[in-house]
Amino acid sequence: MKKLIMLALMIFGVQSYTASAHHAFAQEFSVDLPVDLNGIVTRVELINPHSWIHIAVTNAEGVEEGWMIEGGSPNSLFRQGITKDSIPIGAELDVFGYQARDRTLKAVGRDISFADGTPLFFRETRVPE
Amino acid sequence: MNRIHTFGSAFLTGACLLSGNVLAQSESWEMPRTSWGDPVIQGYWTNSSLVPLQRPTALGTKEFYSLEEYRENLRRAFEGETDETQAGTAADVHYQFDDYLMNRTADSIAPNLRTSIISNPSNGRLPEATGEALEKLEAYSVWREEHQWDSANTRGLSERCLIWGQEGPPILPLGYNSTYQFMQTEDYVILQLEMIHDVRIIPLDGGNPAKNSLPQWLGNSRGHWEGDTLVVETTRFSGRTDANGMRGVSLDSNNHVIERFTRVSEDTIDYEFTINDPTVWKQSWSGVYPFKAIDGPMFEYACHEGNYGIENILSGKRREELDRMEAAGQ
Numbered sequence: 001m002k003k004l005i006m007l008a009l010m011i012f013g014v015q016s017y018t019a020s021a022h023h024a025f026a027q028e029f030s031v032d033l034p035v036d037l038n039g040i041v042t043r044v045e046l047i048n049p050h051s052w053i054h055i056a057v058t059n060a061e062g063v064e065e066g067w068m069i070e071g072g073s074p075n076s077l078f079r080q081g082i083t084k085d086s087i088p089i090g091a092e093l094d095v096f097g098y099q100a101r102d103r104t105l106k107a108v109g110r111d112i113s114f115a116d117g118t119p120l121f122f123r124e125t126r127v128p129e
Numbered sequence: 130m131n132r133i134h135t136f137g138s139a140f141l142t143g144a145c146l147l148s149g150n151v152l153a154q155s156e157s158w159e160m161p162r163t164s165w166g167d168p169v170i171q172g173y174w175t176n177s178s179l180v181p182l183q184r185p186t187a188l189g190t191k192e193f194y195s196l197e198e199y200r201e202n203l204r205r206a207f208e209g210e211t212d213e214t215q216a217g218t219a220a221d222v223h224y225q226f227d228d229y230l231m232n233r234t235a236d237s238i239a240p241n242l243r244t245s246i247i248s249n250p251s252n253g254r255l256p257e258a259t260g261e262a263l264e265k266l267e268a269y270s271v272w273r274e275e276h277q278w279d280s281a282n283t284r285g286l287s288e289r290c291l292i293w294g295q296e297g298p299p300i301l302p303l304g305y306n307s308t309y310q311f312m313q314t315e316d317y318v319i320l321q322l323e324m325i326h327d328v329r330i331i332p333l334d335g336g337n338p339a340k341n342s343l344p345q346w347l348g349n350s351r352g353h354w355e356g357d358t359l360v361v362e363t364t365r366f367s368g369r370t371d372a373n374g375m376r377g378v379s380l381d382s383n384n385h386v387i388e389r390f391t392r393v394s395e396d397t398i399d400y401e402f403t404i405n406d407p408t409v410w411k412q413s414w415s416g417v418y419p420f421k422a423i424d425g426p427m428f429e430y431a432c433h434e435g436n437y438g439i440e441n442i443l444s445g446k447r448r449e450e451l452d453r454m455e456a457a458g459q
């Protein structure tokens with residue numbers, strides 16, 4: 001994951017409000033429960049405070065499970081013209097993340113990409129002049 | 130006023146060199162005015178910034194970076210956004226900000242050569258807290274250790290989608306969605322904040338905000354124009370929000386905030402604030418930074434709509450408690 005939360009600490013060396021998330025994800029998801037999922041998009045919720053992408057995953061026993069993958073606030077996406085239609089229903093996603101502490105089928109999506117490796121909402125990082 | 134002139138001069142010098150067109154604007158620019166003669170401040174603005182509230186102690190009383198230092202800081206900051214956290218660590222349990230275009234390379238940044246937002250005290254740091262405030266801070270820390278997981282009502286205000294700490298007043302930058310829409314009439318100024326969807330409706334009657342008002346989460350504000358500067362005074366806070374960086378130290382009618390909005394160019398409003406709260410701080414403190422004009426629109430941040438997180442956090446905690454009880458044979 002990118003180190004944005006620690007950005008001001010790294011650059012300016014002090015506490016800052018910076019990109020603190022809406023809540024501490026490590027309280028919701030467990031670092032001891034990493035998951036590596038491949039699934040088909042069934043529903044996209046680009047809502048605040050955090051987006052949720054629903055995918056159908058076939059587990060090792062061949063049983064289909066419905067997983068919810070938590071992501072970021074969608075407002076910046078909207079500013080770039082991206083909508084929930086940018087993730088088509090039926091698209092195949094690869095997700096690496098961490099499962100919910102209550103062990104339900106929810107995870108934070110640390111890395112999400114389309115199955116061909118394309119990042120979900122890719123835009124090149126640029127340093128302003 | 131001297132302080133903001135100092136800031137403005139240094140900032141504009143840097144901004145001129147950065148953009149190459151601000152100097153031309155400052156020479157030919159004329160203050161846009163409403164039909165009734167007030168400076169126009171309405172529009173869409175951002176205060177997105179890399180400048181911290183408090184100055185790194187190693188910088189002492191150095192108030193501004195040089196342009197070269199500013200550029201180097203920007204370069205390092207944006208390169209830093211591509212660094213990776215280590216899998217299997219608590220810091221790694223998060224979505225990637227740039228997957229959602231939430232890093233500040235995606236949005237506009239308000240250029241600022243300052244080393245801290247705080248301009249007074251001269252060390253750029255928050256002043257010393259009162260003994261009363263420190264006692265409250267300690268008491269809250271003890272309470273939190275015991276009760277923070279009890280229910281949704283014992284969780285933080287932003288986690289509950291009630292309010293975010295940067296809403297103020299004073300308004301402070303956030304890491305993302307630092308977007309604002311200002312609107313104005315002859316009698317009111319309206320400040321709408323994207324995070325977390327609150328609106329401050331400020332009468333321009335120059336009245337006393339301490340009178341004839343119920344306590345409010347964002348306080349009660351009254352404004353007036355001093356020349357081309359909009360001055361907003363706020364007090365009567367509800368006691369439900371906290372002093373900056375002081376969880377459990379609530380703001381009430383002893384907190385008094387003065388904000389000053391001055392449009393200094395086509396795309397910049399200088400924002401200055403002073404806080405006086407003798408219950409919390411041993412002395413008043415001030416800050417200053419620019420708002421930068423951006424294109425609209427601003428998007429709704431309907432926080433309750435998808436706040437599954439708070440339920441998940443509490444259900445995770447209940448699960449851990451059950452696991453511990455089972456392990457203990459209970």
